[in-house]
Every structure is written in structure tokens, then in C-alpha cells.
Amino acid sequence: MIKFDAVSKNYPNGTTAVDDLSLELAEGGITVLVGPSGCGKTTTLRMINRMVEPTAGTVSLRGRDIREVNAPELRRGIGYVIQHAGLFPHRTILDNIATVPLLLGWSRKKARARAAELLELVGLPGEMAKRYPSQLSGGQQQRVGVARALGADPPVLLMDEPFSAVDPIVRAELQAEFIRLQKELHKTIVFVTHDIDEAIKLGDNIAVFRTGGRLAQFDTPERLLAQPADDFVAGFVGQDRGIRRLSFVKAAQVPLREGAVLSATSPVTRARASDEPWVLVVDAERRPLGWAAVAELPESGTLADAPLTPLGHTFSLVGDSARAALDSALLSPSRLAVGVDADGAVVGVADAHELSAGVAAAEVPEAAEAAAVDAAPEVAKDGDAESRVAKDEVAKGVDAKTGDAAGSVGPGGGER
Numbered sequence: 001m002i003k004f005d006a007v008s009k010n011y012p013n014g015t016t017a018v019d020d021l022s023l024e025l026a027e028g029g030i031t032v033l034v035g036p037s038g039c040g041k042t043t044t045l046r047m048i049n050r051m052v053e054p055t056a057g058t059v060s061l062r063g064r065d066i067r068e069v070n071a072p073e074l075r076r077g078i079g080y081v082i083q084h085a086g087l088f089p090h091r092t093i094l095d096n097i098a099t100v101p102l103l104l105g106w107s108r109k110k111a112r113a114r115a116a117e118l119l120e121l122v123g124l125p126g127e128m129a130k131r132y133p134s135q136l137s138g139g140q141q142q143r144v145g146v147a148r149a150l151g152a153d154p155p156v157l158l159m160d161e162p163f164s165a166v167d168p169i170v171r172a173e174l175q176a177e178f179i180r181l182q183k184e185l186h187k188t189i190v191f192v193t194h195d196i197d198e199a200i201k202l203g204d205n206i207a208v209f210r211t212g213g214r215l216a217q218f219d220t221p222e223r224l225l226a227q228p229a230d231d232f233v234a235g236f237v238g239q240d241r242g243i244r245r246l247s248f249v250k251a252a253q254v255p256l257r258e259g260a261v262l263s264a265t266s267p268v269t270r271a272r273a274s275d276e277p278w279v280l281v282v283d284a285e286r287r288p289l290g291w292a293a294v295a296e297l298p299e300s301g302t303l304a305d306a307p308l309t310p311l312g313h314t315f316s317l318v319g320d321s322a323r324a325a326l327d328s329a330l331l332s333p334s335r336l337a338v339g340v341d342a343d344g345a346v347v348g349v350a351d352a353h354e355l356s357a358g359v360a361a362a363e364v365p366e367a368a369e370a371a372a373v374d375a376a377p378e379v380a381k382d383g384d385a386e387s388r389v390a391k392d393e394v395a396k397g398v399d400a401k402t403g404d405a406a407g408s409v410g411p412g413g414g415e416r
């Protein structure tokens with residue numbers, strides 16, 4: 001729905017900020033623009049709301065060349081969120097959020113009612129409405145920024161490094177809240193970051209730019225990790241892309257074996273006969289109780305009499321990723337990961353070698369399938385890979401990069 005067709009931006013000083021970009025961004029999805037500093041991400045973003053005009057090529061929105069739409073009208077349908085939230089310091093939180101509805105001519109009462117709804121939507125308590133921005137934490141301000149950008153319910157949101165100015169814990173919260181919000185709102189979002197991990201966490205699709213404003217690869221996160229287009233992309237996505245790729249493989253896809261899984265009522269002689277250094281002791285419902293080291297078993301009796309070493313953590317075959325499975329193998333005293341079903345009953349075990357062979361055999365899933373991994377409730381990113389919870393923000397207002405008013409409505413912005 002947002003299409004760049006052979007778009008370039010050259011500045012009079014000779015800088016090519018964006019070079020011959022052709023790209024189609026899907027409606028209702030999150031497209032992340034990522035790349036090193038100065039590679040043209042912000043310029044690309046700002047060409048969508050006409051804060052920057054291309055030197056060549058065409059940007060279109062839902063099939064219409066955006067040059068045919070006057071900038072204020074265009075920006076009415078495009079929310080804009082920036083680093084540091086860019087709130088108006090002398091307006092209350094409620095009035096900051098009500099900015100866009102007021103600009104659109106809503107009555108003060110209706111605009112404030114909408115602002116109160118948005119405050120709740122981004123997870124902030126109503127009592128914050130009367131405070132001023134300086135009385136909120138950085139993360140809270142970012143949420144207000146998001147609420148403000150959502151004021152007129154625009155179908156498109158542009159977000160320029162919205163989470164970069166907060167500490168890593170708040171950032172993870174904001175990211176997770178952002179994912180929650182997007183599941184509800186289905187906006188078309190273009191998100192700029194220089195952080196590849198953030199891109200992989202948030203993006204349905206990722207455009208990797210290289211210096212000189214050139215597009216290096218446009219792909220789903222899983223394909224970016226599995227099949228980087230060239231050495232630059234491989235270097236940019238990082239050395240540990242193999243591990244991160246595991247987040248996109250369902251644990252259910254990796255083969256498990258029965259291994260030495262024995263009930264606590266089994267005689268210790270059975271454990272010795274298993275030829276395994278460790279046996280997993282389970283209760284009558286096959287729920288795991290702990291590991292027994294065969295070399296340390298008592299002479300006689302049952303496994304209920306044996307000293308047990310705690311399990312570490314199990315992984316769920318119902319929703320976890322292969323990354324959670326590998327993590328549990330690495331942390332297990334027996335070096336075996338224990339896979340359980342939805343009831344917590346043991347299905348089987350695998351060591352790191354077996355898991356990695358299983359992952360290699362599993363095809364890189366298509367985007368839809370990978371999204372299903374993420375959506376599965378049990379994947380819940382509970383303890384493992386990503387803690388997708390977030391609180392984000394948005395808005396428009398004073399642009400941290402330029403100091404300009406950067407409203408998506410009204411005259412804000414302009415080229416740098």
C-alpha cells in the first residue's frame with residue numbers, strides 16, 4: 001500500500017541519502033527500515049509524509065502518487081512517532097494526546113474523551129492525564145507519544161527510533177506493548193531502527209539499507225537470518241544469526257527421543273540397564289520430577305529412593321521455539337532438553353546435537369507459519385527467547401533530531 005518506485009533523494013551538497021529505491025510495503029503490517037547510521041532510513045521514512053520530497057521517482061499510498069495530495073491532508077492519515085516522544089512540555093498529557101483531534105476541529109470535550117481512551121489504550125493510568133511531560137518517565141512519555149500519534153486513528157504510522165532513548169528493560173516493555181497494540185489496531189507501520197534485534201523482534205518485513213542509501217535486502221526476519229543476500233547483510237544481522245533463527249522454528253518440528261524416562265516406581269536396576277548416564281524420573285502422569293545420575297544410584301530400591309538433580313527448565317512442544325529447546329538442553333544437568341505437552345507430561349528428550357540436526361532439517365518457515373509460532377499462546381515468550389511485552393509510544397511534536405515541530409497534521413516538518 002506504500003510503494004517506492006525508483007525513488008532517490010540527493011541533497012544540494014552532493015549527498016545521496018536514498019539511491020534508486022523500489023519497495024512495496026504491505027498494508028496492515030510492520031515494515032522495519034534498518035541499517036547503519038546515515039544510510040537513509042529517516043529520509044526514506046520522511047518521504048512517506050512529504051517532510052522530505054524525492055529528487056526522482058514516485059512514492060504512492062494506496063495507488064495514489066502522494067504529490068497529488070497536499071501535505072497537511074496527507075499527514076492527517078499518517079501518525080508520526082519520534083525518539084524522545086517530542087511532547088509539548090507546557091501542555092498536560094491529556095492535551096498532548098488531544099492535539100491532533102483539536103487540530104481537526106473536534107470540540108474540546110470530544111477530543112479529551114478520545115485522549116482519555118488513548119491513554120488507557122497505551123497502558124497508562126488515568127491519573128496521569130493531568131500531569132505534564134516532565135512528570136513522566138521516559139518510557140511513559142514514549143507511550144504518550146504513541147497515543148498522540150493515534151489521535152485521529154490514522155491508518156499509517158511512521159515511527160523513527162521511537163524506543164531508542166530508554167533503558168533496555170523499558171525498551172523491551174515498550175516493544176512488547178507495541179506488538180500487543182498492533183495486534184489490536186492492524187495499522188500499516190513503517191519503523192526505523194539501527195538495532196537489528198529490534199527489527200527482527202518487531203518486523204513482519206525488514207528492509208536492510210547500506211551506506212549510500214541503497215537497499216541491500218528486503219525480506220521476512222526469518223529469511224534475513226537464514227539467507228542473507230550478501231556479506232554486508234550477513235555481517236549486519238550478526239554472528240549469532242544461527243541461534244536467533246531458532247526462534248522461528250517450532251519446537252514441535254524437532255524430533256525427540258524417548259530416552260531413559262522412567263517412573264519413580266521403577267526399580268533402580270532398570271535405570272542401570274538403560275545404558276544412559278542420566279535417567280529422567282517422572283510421576284504417574286509422566287510429569288518430570290528430576291534427573292537421577294545412574295552412577296550415584298543406591299544398590300537397590302526404586303527410583304523414588306534415588307537422589308534427584310533438579311530439572312532446569314523444560315520446553316513446551318505446544319508453543320515454544322527451537323531456541324527455547326536448545327536453551328533448556330544447554331542448562332540441563334544431563335545436557336538433555338525435556339519436551340513436554342500441553343499438560344506438562346514428558347514427550348521426549350534431545351541433546352544439543354540432536355536439536356541442531358533437527359533444526360537443520362526443518363525448512364525455513366514461510367512468513368505466515370512463522371507468525372503462527374509467534375502467535376501461539378504458549379509460545380508466550382514466557383521465560384525464553386523474547387519477552388514480547390511492550391509499552392510504546394508515538395506521536396508527533398518536537399522532533400528530537402531536528403528540534404522541529406514534527407506533527408503529522410498541520411504544517412510541521414519540512415526538510416532538514
Ligand SMILES: Nc1ncnc2c1ncn2[C@@H]1O[C@H](COP(=O)(O)OP(=O)(O)OP(=O)(O)O)[C@@H](O)[C@H]1O
Pocket residue numbers: 011012013015016017035036037038039040041042043044194415416
Ligand atoms: N538536509 C540535509 N542536507 C544534506 N544531507 C543530509 C540532509 N539530511 C540528511 N542528510 C544526509 O543524508 C544521509 C542519510 O541521512 P538519514 O538521516 O536518512 O540517515 P539515517 O539512516 O536515518 O541515519 P541515523 O541512523 O544516523 O539517524 C546522511 O548522510 C545525512 O547526513
